[in-house]
Structures are given as structure tokens and as C-alpha cells.
Amino acid sequence: MDTSATVAASAAGVIVLGFWVAAVVYLFSYDKRDNGTTDSESKSHVYSWTFHVESLRFYGMLCFLVVLAAGALVTEKSGIDTIEDPTKTVIFELFGINHSCNWIDHNPVKMLAAMLFLPLVQIPWMLYTVFWHCRVAKSVKTGKVPKWLLNVSRILSPYNFIAMSQLHLWFVNNPNDTYGFTAHYIPYLMFQIAVCFIQLLNVLYLTYMGKLPWGVPTAVAGTYFALFTGTTILYAIFVITTIAGSPIIDATNSKGEELFTNILSLTWGALMVFGTLILSGKERLDGDNITLTIGDGMLQVESSSDEEIPTSSSR
Structure with a gap:
């Protein structure tokens, strides 16, 4: 085998073995707890986890960045011959610059990133959309947020779940392959739209709950969302018009347009990381945890705020 194949095979084996060992150790250690499955007949045959719903988004985003960083390290420093010259990639030829996905577009990183994304990034984000919707439904029931927000979530959350479930196609469809850059x-575009929807739902929810981070005014939160959404729309228009052959911005034309393209990409990334990693990291500390219980023929989700007195909001 060549160097790339050797690295891919070795790393893939380590990843699979690592996940397996981690799962086995976790199950054995969990089953020794009082609330887990044990040899004692007196104890309930259930599994129970208490966590903050934002922890799922936080760790999903953190793992996303870790995978990108690892890909960048291998792509930029390893010298493996299967990694294409960055100035000869399809993306560089199209846009005149390289995107961060260049760090995970080439084997062995491409295969390894695809293996890691599903369990470490996609599944947490998918679970997040489900439990976030459950939290909103509970808040509506207790009168803390209006029902129309739940209806909005009923429309947007299914899309968010689907978009996150298909993110691995980012790796399957390489820009150099049969279906080209569009596929x-x-x-990735679906992911960007989903992140926008998630930000919208969170701003609305936290506004009605009176839990905007650091007590920022609603207008500031709205401004952030408007800026993020506007950047996302401009980013999408830039990419789509380039694919169509009539780019609104062409980095190959001038240094100014190249600079603008880089700023656009970096701005979107910074706003996305701030709105996801920083804000969810802050929100997950507010103590509004949920408890998921599975076993004995039941699936139950409880919120730590279930016992709070219902309140209404006029906002």
C-alpha cells in the first residue's frame, strides 16, 4: 500500500477500535450505577441521562472544528502524495481561493473525516433538533413561550434534522468526482441554512424566556441574527452565481475581490462559531437540564423546570 492507504487503514482501524472500546467501557461502568441495569433484581432496568440540550449543539460544533483542525494539519503538513496542490483544486479554479473544506477533500483525511462526522457531529446536531423541539413544546405547555413559536419549530426543525442527517454527503461527493462541485x-448549503434556522429559533426562544446571554437587549440579538442571515444569503448567492458562470464576485479579477471573498468566508465562519459554540456554551450553564429515561418499555423526557410555576410573556 502507498502512504495514503496505509495512513487511512491504520487510522480507520484506530477510530473503529476506539469507538468500540469507549462504548464497552461506558456500558460496563454505567451498569454499575444505581440507576442502570445491574445484577440486582431490586434495581430498575432503565438507562437515564441528565444533560442540557445545548450541550449537544456545543459538542457537535466543537467536534466539527476539531475534525477540520486535524484535517488542516494533515493536509498542510503531512506531504502525502494523494493531497492535491491547493492551487490546482476544483474549488480554487472556480473561486480563485480555497475553502476550509479543502482540508477534508482529499484522502486519507476525507475518509477519516467522514467516519468521524456521523457519530461526533451529525448525530449530536440531529438529537439537538429533536430535544430542542421537545423543550419548546414543554415551554408552550407551561405558558412561557407563545404557541406560534412551537408551530415555527414544527416547520423548521424537521428541515434542520434532515439537513444534518445528510451532511456526510459533503464528503461522499468530492468536487473532482462525477457529480462535480454542485453535489x-x-x-454544505443545507447545513448553512439549517444553522440559520437554528439561530432564529434560539433567538426567539431565549427572548421570550428572558434568557438572552449576558442580558443583551433583544435588539442586539436581532441585529446579530440579521447580520448572520445576510452574510449567509450573500455567501450562497456568491457560490451559486459562480457555479452558474456569472459570479457576482470573482477573486481572480483583482486583489480587492480576492480580499472580499476571503473576508466573506471568514466572517460567516466567525459568526457561525460565535452563535453556536460561544452562545450554546453559555446557555448550557443555565441549569435548564432535561432527563432522558429509556427502559422497561418506556421512553421519557423530563425537564428540570417542569415544577416551575407557569408564567406568561407579553413580548
């Missing part, structure tokens, strides 16, 4: 870009 590579669509899952």
Missing part, C-alpha cells in the same frame, strides 16, 4: 456544495 459537493448542496449538503
